[in-house]
Amino acid sequence: MLNKLPSSISALLAIRADGHSLPAGLYTREDVFEADMDVFFHKHWIAIGLECDVPEPGDATVVDIGKTSLILLRNDDAQIRVLHNVCRHRGARLLGEGKTIVSKLVCPYHTWTYELTGELSYAPHMGKDFDKDCHGLKLASFKSIGGLIYVCLSDEPPEDIARLEEAMGPRLAPYDIDNAKVAYQTDVVEEGNWKLTIENNRECYHCSANHPELCVSFVDLDFGFDPEMLSPEDREQADEHFRLYEARTRTWEADGYPSAAIEQLVDCATNFRSQRLIISGAGESQTHDATAASKKLLGHMTRKDLGDTHLWGQNSWNHFMGDHAVVTIVIPLSASRTLVRTKWLVHKDAVEGVDYDLGKLTEVWIATTDQDADLVARAHAGVLDPAYRPGPYSRFSETNLNKFASWYIDRMQAHGY
Template structure:
């Protein structure tokens, strides 16, 4: 009788070849998905949301990560908190998924009531000797890095997030993301594994053929090219572009705006990359004509020529420009389904229809996200085909994918797989 049991996950990890995409089972198998949730979405820092998702005391946002449900909220002292959405009585969910406004957190089941600090204040019919002090809602480790809320569900979160904090706090300070306003939010379901989502985001090999809106403001050379495939004229143009990059980066940094690339992508726990990128065309913003979408610039910004400060994490990508910011968070729903939550941010005092046009603000990344969803679905369908075998990455345009796949293997090994 043939053995139909799946091979151990470790065997799949063993078969990965450097410079190649992952074996099919790492994108498709249910046991791998559960391991991914345990390792990458429980024991590592993930981007969960933004301080400006909950701008006022009493504002709360529920986000589900697998079987875990979290409440991001702002308490009565205007402090951010993240607590588990689990009543300390018999475990009922306190709030439904999505945004709401509350004065207290009241369990719908038996009316146990918690202050916004998480402290249990009311537990009817529990007797005079019942000790409420040890029944507070369970808090979750989190860090607000310039208004970006990172959480780790582990009691021993990775310490190397300090590097991310050290790099990004000064880079994002002028944008004042903590005080920004959510102008729009879009949820898109991708029919693909979360790793395919992240791989798709980490290369622009596919951009010129699939993202006409984005390519107005993106410079495809910035994401790699094969110098041997270029004509002498195109090679000269590429060399001139990168000479300009060196000069522009030097000028930005001389003006007090950190811009050089910083990578922590291998031999680490907290995976991230950041760089200030040149915006093509008019050079102001990621819009359909590359001009600013909002006349009221973010935070203390006074210039529109400071490019795009991008930030990658293992479940997110963000772009910060003078006039607005775009954050995208990937939340796995199943082995072949991923939620992408994209949020557009503007200055807290910007008024729609006066300071910014919502359609112009959102058009590029709305279209790009929909296009990427189609591409990820195609990739997932192909990987499920018996004809799939891991493909070789382009060393010119897909180096970041090799870094990501290698980091993925490293982290799985580190956690016993």
């Protein structure tokens, strides 16, 4: 006789065993996907873009999160705004997908016209008693943290984003991301659930077998290991590596560059982790030879030996190096499809072919993202299989996956599921 599977989302959440992956239905069911969108992509802070996506007044770009469409723009006063892409007349979309330049936001349906601050300035044939002041565009709550744009679609955004602001403001300041330039962008659709995408990124247990390009600059010891499986020589090498980490972190921080690990991964609403990591080999950047891809360093940076400041978030991961940054945003499309949007940032005045080679800049993370897309598709196909049972996480290499799964369960239950 087949085991009866839980029919409610709450029952699925309740049977998840600590230290193990999630029950299959939490990855595959459409009702769970709708709940995820409600809880994690409407009631929590999510990354949607960058200040440098809209560098000049009038620059605008549309970002769709499920059924919600947002306009990220820079207004005439050079201020960032995030507006709902919904006309206050009868709801038509104001702007289509992608980037554009606008002086005003004009609805193509009935020409209702809005200023770039969201105020309604023109609504023909609505009568003398019509109050335009009551029909401005709906604003979305947003924060720019070191040039990264976070949005919460709830009327009651979680307050613990304050710790992310406090931690990342000083860490990101030298990179001056709000004044950087997007040198390249890719959109890759992974054939898997968004949680599998995030889980895949939060461990490097798989890296040595699947990411040869990335492993040139990544230090595999940073991502966990079973000490009992190491030879005495390898154990001494690991001990030496961690002594180097302690010394390097002390030096970086003494020089004014916050570097120690800081995380808010459980018992919280806003989920993040950051640490300055040593870059292997030449030690400069995540490229095929670990040397810098751009001669013109980011922002106010004057050094190429400051490692990789990584930042994980609920729907993003980021790497900030002396010469460039890689910013990735995850947007669920369905229970089984996930958009992974990656942007490579350089100094705003860096010139392609003069200051940087685009191929060298992008090749490592293009290869890594394609490899990860294949792994996520394999994982999703596996959780669809009737033979799937939640498996145990490595207590050496996958502790952050257990934290993510525990946080996921906790947040779903906190919102009534």
